[in-house]
Amino acid sequence: TFSQVALAPCSFSGCHLQEVVYKLNALLVCCCFVFCRRPPKLRQISWLLFVFFSSDIEISRAQSPKAVDVLAKEIGLLTDEIEIYGQTKAKVRLSLLERLKDQPDGKYVLVAGITPTPLGEGKSTVTIGLVQALTAHLKINSFACLRQPSQGPTFGVKGGAAGGGYAQVIPMEEFNLHLTGDIHAITAANNLLAAAIDARILHENTQSDKALYNRLVPVVKGVRGFSSIQLARLRRLGINKTDPETLTEEEISRFVRLDIDPSTITWQRVVDTNDRFLRKITIGQANTEKGFVRQAQFDIAVASEIMAILALTTSLEDMKERLGKIVVANDKKGEPVTAEDLGVTGALAVLMKDAIKPTLMQTLEGTPVFVHAGPFANIAHGNSSILADKIALKLVGEKGFVVTEAGFGADIGMEKFFNIKCRASGLVPSVVVLVATVRALKMHGGGPSVSAGAPLKKEYTEENLQLVADGCCNLQKQIQITQLFGVPVVVALNVFNNSTDQISRYFFLISFDAVPCNHWSDGGRGAVKLAQAVEKAANQKSSFKYLYSLETIAQKVYGAEDIELSPAAQSQIDRYTRQGFGKLPICMAKTHLSLSHQPEKKGVPTGFILPISDVRASIGAGFIYPLVGTDRAYCPGQPVPCPPPYGEDPFPKPNLTLP
């Protein structure tokens, strides 16, 4: 559906030639579109003059992106299929899936990684470099599908997630801040549900059945009427009545009282800021709340189950249904209480009506990118949205490539990509790209600890071939994990800003067929070899299959000898089975810093028993998540092994500022 031209005008900001070419191009797009409805070719944008810039933000600000409506036309979108947000972002409507439903899918590539250092090993830059290489240099249609980053880490030590160097999504600020408002919509929906829970408990505790009924089913212009949500609740309660005036007192009581047990509430408020002081709080202390105080917490917004739902949903109708199914607590009889019971499904869905549409952006070289959803990989599945992947697979055409990324190492992100995301979407992956760095290999080979914000120790800044060689065990294990799922693997050695000279000497030691990538310094050109390897691997036979049980994941993926369920975990499993949720897929909540549950164990730990301390459920998203580990050293003070709000605080200096 779209093709490429490598020849491109100088797109250095302020260049007059570029301006002329842009205008001509826009005219061409118009004519082409009006007369033959065939979109013009995709245009690469070059960056030859950027060598003067040193930081990611300088590079991003120096490039002039194509107008997003031009990009949209280049890749074959119709005018009424996009909703433009400013000059560089557009939401894509889901109606596209209907129009292109008979178009065969392109090749589906997952970028995963070895067990990372806390600094990350550049899966995002590999993803972006790879599509730049495919599209602009090999002339193969391709699309990158990325997660929307949380603003918490963006203003912390980590910084943004737009990629880096000459493999970036631009403009960086637009990517990292607000985007098209999806995370804000999730926050609004999540917190509306949270407020409804506490308000409901308070009202039930302080009001009569009759007063509750009058508030829930008010007389409007002399008439009472049930909403469709309320009619559904009545049916669930076995009350087959539609006229509010005919309910008996007993039926009214059952209808109005959810009888939520406050000690079982699992739905937390969220904020998209690293705010450590909200990790554990007491709420309801104003006099107006009449003493109904309880302990609660704020999670980071992207850890909301609504984010996981957004990532896994396949249509507006499906999303609304999943939102309704969210279990927020149990009632006093031990039965689940849902968002639907609280009557807020319609409100949650209307808040999310635009968030369901993926956002179109572009790389530094003008390659199309979808940014959509960003659930955390430690309590959810860590993958961008199914909808973005599906749309992109249609747009690139049968011979094209869609490259997406899984959070954390392959043992977590990739495992969840296969077992949860592919299971929900039905899509079959063609190739896995496993990203390794010399830095992470050295760490697995016994190098000293690496931490964010602190300078790297000399083992990492100086050559040390032995550490690299010893660390290859982790890479080998991750390759084996990939092979368990029956998908061809390509190993990408991400070179960052190290000189190639130095790297080639390391590379000699690595016995796998790994491709060094220089996209960080050279853009798409630096990832051409990787792109060629991926193209070749995509022609191999894939015999993709899911893995099923908790035990299989623990033993075959992590390398544990066995699992050990705590009494709490066992009782939760029994409860979920009794409630009918026993067959949901499993989403492990485990540290990403080791194959085991202990983050300090590098390389390939063996002989350990994997402890499951508790089990939680995201019923709307559709998975059960066992909490792995006993000490939670990597996430102190939290019931869920994700520091909510995530990570360090916005100190000392926010990474992104207005100049």
Add this chain to the structure above:
Amino acid sequence: TFSQVALAPCSFSGCHLQEVVYKLNALLVCCCFVFCRRPPKLRQISWLLFVFFSSDIEISRAQSPKAVDVLAKEIGLLTDEIEIYGQTKAKVRLSLLERLKDQPDGKYVLVAGITPTPLGEGKSTVTIGLVQALTAHLKINSFACLRQPSQGPTFGVKGGAAGGGYAQVIPMEEFNLHLTGDIHAITAANNLLAAAIDARILHENTQSDKALYNRLVPVVKGVRGFSSIQLARLRRLGINKTDPETLTEEEISRFVRLDIDPSTITWQRVVDTNDRFLRKITIGQANTEKGFVRQAQFDIAVASEIMAILALTTSLEDMKERLGKIVVANDKKGEPVTAEDLGVTGALAVLMKDAIKPTLMQTLEGTPVFVHAGPFANIAHGNSSILADKIALKLVGEKGFVVTEAGFGADIGMEKFFNIKCRASGLVPSVVVLVATVRALKMHGGGPSVSAGAPLKKEYTEENLQLVADGCCNLQKQIQITQLFGVPVVVALNVFNNSTDQISRYFFLISFDAVPCNHWSDGGRGAVKLAQAVEKAANQKSSFKYLYSLETIAQKVYGAEDIELSPAAQSQIDRYTRQGFGKLPICMAKTHLSLSHQPEKKGVPTGFILPISDVRASIGAGFIYPLVGTDRAYCPGQPVPCPPPYGEDPFPKPNLTLP
């Protein structure tokens, strides 16, 4: 700069004729724009077929708005002056103010009201009806400038704020939810600052000077460097050095330690949800926060000082400066600690870089509307943004009208419009429209209490001429207040869905020159008489002047005999005077339900002493706000007389849902 045609195609959804006209119109816009750069005429959109619909949302969903780029061209905006957000919203760039700086301003009309019932008396619908009448029926350029509503009330009993009936901003969902993300940006910026305060206190309490210095001024690639914000802080501390390696130990200590006194923190976290359980909370209870717990609260997002700043700012540079000046607490010596001291000004500004641009939408009849900023009138000034008004005044041209609205009754919203907003903008108002309803007049005449969510008592649903006549005292007093400021007044009697027949009998009793308005049922046509009255009043001489002191406002506006400062209020005034903030304008924080401080006192209370219990400051926004009242009956349990998060809880049924 723009003109109107009354003749319009049928714009009923699905009409083929309309589609053809749209396409022709788009072509016309293109040609016109390319060849003569003169925008085509503004097109009214009709709604004749909507009489089948009964609710506001049905009416809104039935109308097909013009594409916002077409609207933008109709009103004379250039392509590079707008940033489109979907089909119906666009942000307008501030560069327009530079291009049109020599264009004379249009007439500036403020819509204010009498002391309202808790249901509101329809100032928004009058504002919208008036511009519909001016533009589509009298063929005079006009623009409405409205506030962005908070999502809290939207999902509570109150519902949205898009107007109603046939005087609405459309599409209603787009107006009421998310809009273009401004309130979400404010929430993000507000909470980043809040997190930075607590994190800073924790770090200062647990780390050495050297460790703090290393975090604030880290060694990057072997070099330390101060940011521009840090250099400014050094200058404020009297340390005239630029090389981080040359500071003495004593200087480092002064530089790294803000020494915030936690008991003086006035900066609260915010959420755009009615979440009563966050009104008073305890934060920092996780072990990781090492016992530094404190009591705090969440306010509703629109109560953030950053919202007040957005509404009062005049440029990006000015906004950044105001954000830096925000005082969040005092240090242990009693000196103010600012956002700039915390080093987050650049981060706050980058989060707000798009929020500063007003959002263009349209009424049900296709009249242009700016939606921008929505500070609450109880703790801030309750008016939409200066920037939107300024841009609109240029766009309508010298003979055009810009109509904006002030929150609450004229004693609060209008007083603040004049004394705070006009003072900051330098703009001079031409006319005030005072909105009254029969319902509110009856309440002031001694009718029973009116409350949201409960059915109206019979005094309000049946004719009662005596109550109306008795209640006119409040209207008379509000007219006198308007005259204090020297601006011509027109009284609009908002008829809602009452029959005109009934109204005319009331109307006979009112001795003022009041114009009945039927825009709710008849759209612009129903407000033509009001529009004519406003046009006439705009030709009268305005002798606008500010009022100054706290005493003047209390006596001349509210009708108090005197004010009484509590010891706390007096000591705050002394402190602010010492800190150099003594000359800032005053923004009264008072109930809107009475001219006095006691909400139950209707009509025109006299003979009361206005108690000032405390005094606060929004230094970034640029005003001091005295807290009026002693019992806070209207806002129980809150230190500030605004229930943060505002109002009732999202119960029983959210007003806006996905069908």
